[in-house]
Amino acid sequence: MIRRDTTIRVRYRDTDQMGVVYHGVYLEFFETGRTELLRQLGFPYASLEESGVMLPLIDAYIKMLRPARYDNLLTVTATVVRPITARMRIDYEIHYAGALLVSGYTVHAFTTVDGMRPVRPPKSFLEMLDREEGNETA
């Protein structure tokens, strides 16, 4: 399993008048988890875009078990789902103080930077994932 953790501090801006994190904000937390996963794997998203590949979102799912609250220091765990075909799915879990609060996934296409045409996943990206998985099962 290729997965990485990131921590996020809940801001006032992220809460709503229920006193909990607004549900749409979890997609922003997923973004941070996904971005830091790619960075830690040596493929920062900014450099993917510079190499001509974009990862627009195709669909997304969020499941809320318990609310996150102001000032909570959350752990976002992002996991690459193999195999990667023309699309890539990332799974997410958000924990606080040992409890699972939110889970979900996002699915992304590989496209040209104008978002108009599908492209193959970069070969160096797939090789890195193979190496990672090899390391982890070794």
Next chain:
Amino acid sequence: MIRRDTTIRVRYRDTDQMGVVYHGVYLEFFETGRTELLRQLGFPYASLEESGVMLPLIDAYIKMLRPARYDNLLTVTATVVRPITARMRIDYEIHYAGALLVSGYTVHAFTTVDGMRPVRPPKSFLEMLDREEGNETA
């Protein structure tokens, strides 16, 4: 089918550097569609909360077909999915210029205003839905 339409103008704030609406913003557009659906049905969400009932989100799904862009005047169609049990599902479609851009759903629990205990859907709410459906099939 109990459904209502609302229009939303895409703001600069809603876009990202891909030049399209950021995916998480569609959950905010779903919120507006749901809120205006309830208002048009005579049950504004603010008055539901005043009567002691809250509708926290349990899960949500978004499917993106084509991107919405700055200044687009979008139509959000929100549909109540029957029957309503302890939970209520709302389906959404977002159209622009005749094309379907985004679809999805949200599922909500009925709870006390502190969000701590489930409650039955208000009887007057269910009766209104029955009347509505009766009117539409009549």
Next chain:
Amino acid sequence: MIRRDTTIRVRYRDTDQMGVVYHGVYLEFFETGRTELLRQLGFPYASLEESGVMLPLIDAYIKMLRPARYDNLLTVTATVVRPITARMRIDYEIHYAGALLVSGYTVHAFTTVDGMRPVRPPKSFLEMLDREEGNETA
């Protein structure tokens, strides 16, 4: 005075756990007021950009008198401050139920679409403002 009104409904997304609109959101409400002002004057911002002119923000000020709350139907009044030189200032007032809640301003430069070089305000834009002011004082 060249000014126009727009109404905005406060969403759950706009509130924070104080039960009021998060202060940063007022800049988004200012954006909507400014956009609708330009549209009503016949110069929609999207077409300004298409003609090669952008209006990046230089500075902004917000003064909060009373909080706006969930579901309030706010009136945003945006006013063009004359004369317009290399920059344009827009003033804003946000009212609810007859009370002034928030005031402020934004200052914008006229630049090329890449934001790199200043340009003169479009002549047709300045002429329109002259006509508008003539009409109003006539």
Next chain:
Amino acid sequence: MIRRDTTIRVRYRDTDQMGVVYHGVYLEFFETGRTELLRQLGFPYASLEESGVMLPLIDAYIKMLRPARYDNLLTVTATVVRPITARMRIDYEIHYAGALLVSGYTVHAFTTVDGMRPVRPPKSFLEMLDREEGNETA
């Protein structure tokens, strides 16, 4: 000068179709700078609220010199402006790669947690600021 630094990574969510950070987002970055300043001073905002004191925003100012961009790792410097009377002003500077991008300030009242009545700044808070300033000038 009582000041502290915090770093913030610019997310896709923070950008707009100009390819830069949306101006309203800087108030969210100011929030993070202010929150981490208070935390580092031993007065986390969450515990201030628990002790019955809230710091609603009275007014705010932003000056933009250069745009921040996607994936920039920004440094937000927040400075307490002395003396503190019934209000507290915090100044901010946002730097990237040695360049000042944005400056500004926010002014906050001290109120009861319902936001309805002004209160004196907590004595322990003022004493902490005196100690801090003493340490720094010592």
